[in-house]
Every structure is written in C-alpha cells, then in structure tokens.
Amino acid sequence: MTAYTSVIKAGKYEDDMIPKLAIHAFRHAFERACASSEVVYAKNQQLMRRAQNGQETAVKDLSQAYVAADHLPKVLKRKKN
Numbered sequence: 421m422t423a424y425t426s427v428i429k430a431g432k433y434e435d436d437m438i439p440k441l442a443i444h445a446f447r448h449a450f451e452r453a454c455a456s457s458e459v460v461y462a463k464n465q466q467l468m469r470r471a472q473n474g475q476e477t478a479v480k481d482l483s484q485a486y487v488a489a490d491h492l493p494k495v496l497k498r499k500k501n
Contacts, residue, residue, distance in 0.1 A: 435498070 453459050459470045460479065467480040 432498075
C-alpha cells in the first residue's frame with residue numbers, strides 16, 4: 421500500500437493564520453468538552469479540574485515541572501526557495 425501526500429503551497433497570509441485558527445479550534449473543542457464531561461487542564465501552573473457545572477478545583481501544583489525556555493529561538497524564519 422502506498423501513501424499519498426499532497427503538497428499545498430500557502431502564502432504568508434495563510435501561514436500567519438494557522439496559529440490563530442488552531443487557537444480558535446482548541447477553544448471551541450475545550451468548551452464542548454466542558455459542556456459534556458469533567459475536564460482536567462493546566463492553568464497558571466496549577467492542575468485544574470473543571471466540572472460540568474463550571475466549578476473549578478485545583479488538583480496539583482505544577483510550578484516545579486516548568487522549565488525556562490531561554491535556549492529556544494525567539495523568531496522562526498521561513499526558508500527562501
């Protein structure tokens with residue numbers, strides 16, 4: 421069986437819109453998940469549990485799990501063809 425991959429050329433505008441669309445899609449999925457069941461997520465270095473009625477409770481402190489990201493690049497650059 422062979423896999424089919426397509427090459428989609430996107431412009432700078434489309435590339436700039438991808439993070440915004442991803443945030444919007446994640447927010448929508450999170451709201452739908454909260455409406456149908458209990459959700460556990462990280463917020464302000466705390467592990468939070470949110471019930472269907474909207475009540476939030478802190479489950480665990482995650483501040484020790486965070487690592488400084490100083491070594492990561494600040495700006496991502498597109499490759500020039």
